Amino acid sequence: xxxxxxxxxxxxxxxxxxxxxxxxxxxxxxxxxxxxxxxxxxxxxxxxxxxxxxxxxxxxxxxxxxxxxxxxxxxxxxxxxxxxxxxxxxxxxxxxxxxxxxxxxxxxxxxxxxxxxxxxxxxxxxxxxxxxxxxxxxxxxxxxxxxxxxxxxxxxxxxxxxxxxxxxxxxxxxxxxxxxxxxxxxxxxxxxxxxxxxxxxxxxxxxxxxxxxxxxxxxxxxxxxxxxxxxxxxxxxxxxxxxxxxxxxxxxxxxxxxxxxxxxxxxxxxxxxxxxxxxxxxxxxxxxxxxxxxxxxxxxxxxxxxxxxxxxxxxxxxxxxxxxxxxxxxxxxx
Amino acid sequence: xxxxxxxxxxxxxxxxxxxxxxxxxxxxxxxxxxxxxxxxxxxxxxxxxxxxxxxxxxxxxxxxxxxxxxxxxxxxxxxxxxxxxxxxxxxxxxxxxxxxxxxxxxxxxxxxxxxxxxxxxxxxxxxxxxxxxxxxxxxxxxxxxxxxxxxxxxxxxxxxxxxxxxxxxxxxxxxxxxxxxxxxxxxxxxxxxxxxxxxxxxxxxxxxxxxxxxxxxxxxxxxxxxxxxxxxxxxxxxxxxxxxxxxxxxxxxxxxxxxxxxxxxxxxxxxxxxxxxxxxxxxxxxxxxxxxxxxxxxxxxxxxxxxxxxxxxxxxxxxxxxxxxxxxxxxxxx
Numbered sequence: 001x002x003x004x005x006x007x008x009x010x011x012x013x014x015x016x017x018x019x020x021x022x023x024x025x026x027x028x029x030x031x032x033x034x035x036x037x038x039x040x041x042x043x044x045x046x047x048x049x050x051x052x053x054x055x056x057x058x059x060x061x062x063x064x065x066x067x068x069x070x071x072x073x074x075x076x077x078x079x080x081x082x083x084x085x086x087x088x089x090x091x092x093x094x095x096x097x098x099x100x101x102x103x104x105x106x107x108x109x110x111x112x113x114x115x116x117x118x119x120x121x122x123x124x125x126x127x128x129x130x131x132x133x134x135x136x137x138x139x140x141x142x143x144x145x146x147x148x149x150x151x152x153x154x155x156x157x158x159x160x161x162x163x164x165x166x167x168x169x170x171x172x173x174x175x176x177x178x179x180x181x182x183x184x185x186x187x188x189x190x191x192x193x194x195x196x197x198x199x200x201x202x203x204x205x206x207x208x209x210x211x212x213x214x215x216x217x218x219x220x221x222x223x224x225x226x227x228x229x230x231x232x233x234x235x236x237x238x239x240x241x242x243x244x245x246x247x248x249x250x251x252x253x254x255x256x257x258x259x260x261x262x263x264x265x266x267x268x269x270x271x272x273x274x275x276x277x278x279x280x281x282x283x284x285x286x287x288x289x290x291x292x293x294x295x296x297x298x299x300x301x302x303x304x305x306x307x308x309x310x311x312x313x314x315x316x317x318x319x320x321x322x323x324x325x326x327x328x329x330x331x332x333x334x
Numbered sequence: 335x336x337x338x339x340x341x342x343x344x345x346x347x348x349x350x351x352x353x354x355x356x357x358x359x360x361x362x363x364x365x366x367x368x369x370x371x372x373x374x375x376x377x378x379x380x381x382x383x384x385x386x387x388x389x390x391x392x393x394x395x396x397x398x399x400x401x402x403x404x405x406x407x408x409x410x411x412x413x414x415x416x417x418x419x420x421x422x423x424x425x426x427x428x429x430x431x432x433x434x435x436x437x438x439x440x441x442x443x444x445x446x447x448x449x450x451x452x453x454x455x456x457x458x459x460x461x462x463x464x465x466x467x468x469x470x471x472x473x474x475x476x477x478x479x480x481x482x483x484x485x486x487x488x489x490x491x492x493x494x495x496x497x498x499x500x501x502x503x504x505x506x507x508x509x510x511x512x513x514x515x516x517x518x519x520x521x522x523x524x525x526x527x528x529x530x531x532x533x534x535x536x537x538x539x540x541x542x543x544x545x546x547x548x549x550x551x552x553x554x555x556x557x558x559x560x561x562x563x564x565x566x567x568x569x570x571x572x573x574x575x576x577x578x579x580x581x582x583x584x585x586x587x588x589x590x591x592x593x594x595x596x597x598x599x600x601x602x603x604x605x606x607x608x609x610x611x612x613x614x615x616x617x618x619x620x621x622x623x624x625x626x627x628x629x630x631x632x633x634x635x636x637x638x639x640x641x642x643x644x645x646x647x648x649x650x651x652x653x654x655x656x657x658x659x660x661x662x663x664x665x666x667x668x
Contacts, residue, residue, distance in 0.1 A: 233648040314567040
């Protein structure tokens with residue numbers, strides 16, 4: 001039998017009582033998500049999916065990366081630029097130019113001379129944080145409808161209450177914000193200044209130079225290591241990879257400064273980047289996420305914090321927000 | 335100019351005042367570590383380094399991974415087994431068999447039939463946690479000598495004090511323990527049950543089946559994604575990769591369940607694993623770490639929590655313990 005770190009198979013015999021009816025095995029977080037009713041899954045609009053096709057690998061296998069763009073009110077200035085760049089087919093023929101271990105894979109125009117489409121916005125640093133007005137978020141304990149608040153001011157109040165909770169609950173506080181949780185399918189953080197999206201594994205952000213340059217959106221990266229949360233509120237997060245991140249995370253690391261490829265031949269060619277709605281219907285990827293407002297998500301998040309499935313001996317009693325990834329899966333063919 | 339996420343070059347012109355003498359640019363955490371005096375660096379004994387040579391890559395480049403084994407009192411039962419396995423050259427001809435994205439790369443005997451050397455210990459789950467007696471650790475704010483405590487009981491007391499600190503300091507608390515910090519070069523967590531090493535990026539642990547099997551040490555893995563801290567106290571951490579992790583983290587992901595390679599041809603051959611002292615002197619790697627008890631480390635940890643170097647606009651005001659990696663570097667040739 002293979003030695004496993006973590007078995008997806010519940011070893012029911014280990015947790016049966018000596019007498020009586022068989023109890024249900026305790027499900028893992030993944031099993032909880034998989035068992036969620038169809039009504040708990042939310043379809044992602046194809047207009048919010050960015051499809052990046054890399055050149056096939058050395059064996060001729062296709063390499064497709066699918067990115068979900070963030071919803072309003074977050075990062076919309078950059079996302080507007082990204083939609084224009086995709087519509088102009090601007091990334092076709094560009095490349096992945098930087099892969100830094102335990103940090104990011106970054107792509108764009110390696111020459112830095114390719115003219116940008118007209119009409120791109122120059123976005124203010126203030127947009128790293130949204131006022132959050134009209135948006136809603138959930139308390140540190142990732143709870144349900146009844147815990148929702150609707151303004152940044154409410155969020156801050158709730159954060160202050162969370163901070164004075166006893167330690168047994170305080171484990172769900174965040175090292176990088178007064179307040180963190182998942183809402184509308186996204187992980188967010190907040191304090192009295194507002195609400196912002198965070199740099200978890202797979203987050204997609206906008207490369208930039210020194211402030212006040214915030215980047216156009218033409219130079220993008222994704223996180224391929226431990227969440228570099230210190231980048232929150234310093235770089236724009238515009239989406240997350242929902243499929244194919246292994247095509248970026250398993251690329252050879254660049255040996256130049258910051259993980260840039262030193263030899264142009266090492267760069268990985270980008271065949272095309274399109275918003276999914278521009279692809280033929282049969283080629284459009286379809287994904288759905290587990291509603292962060294559902295009971296299923298609440299149980300999933302609780303199980304991520306307190307692993308009781310058979311492999312585990314000592315549940316952690318907590319988790320950091322990047323260790324409670326929102327489940328996303330392909331929509332099954334009908 | 336390249337769009338960067340994070341520049342290692344201080345752009346002094348951006349932070350100069352209009353008049354007066356030039357202040358020193360504000361250094362990045364890496365610059366603080368690099369500027370630390372030689373006396374703040376601690377040599378790692380070659381007897382604590384495990385050298386894993388993989389078969390050369392497709393271009394014939396060597397692939398060496400160097401692992402530092404944990405010091406006492408942690409995980410010594412498994413580490414004793416690992417030393418015996420290395421001395422028996424047991425891993426020679428085995429392979430990397432599993433690479434799961436954002437999780438682990440795992441190696442050992444794919445056949446699971448290779449006889450183990452005689453005399454390996456069967457280690458108790460209790461050893462996932464050390465009583466910590468005789469060991470010392472630092473408070474959540476990663477401070478200095480004066481903050482040291484010397485028993486698990488003291489650590490728990492200190493944890494309770496930390497938990498009742500106001501939120502401005504409470505950011506340094508841990509989502510997975512009452513208490514976390516860095517000591518003697520290692521990141522540790524603690525509560526009233528004791529002290530344990532943690533699963534940060536690059537941590538090396540012991541694969542196992544269902545409890546009460548704790549694994550022999552023959553099947554090892556390293557973390558290649560966001561820190562899976564829920565594994566703490568459930569699997570033994572025995573060391574960390576100090577060099578060459580890119581040879582594991584950039585491997586193709588396995589397409590089987592849990593990231594196992596489905597085709598034996600996908601496995602990556604291990605040429606040899608040796609404790610460094612068994613290698614010819616000229617071939618022994620030499621590394622040193624920044625003393626976690628030094629002023630340099632305290633300033634480095636503070637800078638990781640509050641980035642003030644020129645790229646940053648909004649310092650986070652905190653960090654999780656896995657985002658304050660202990661700096662390790664090769665010892666420069668003399």
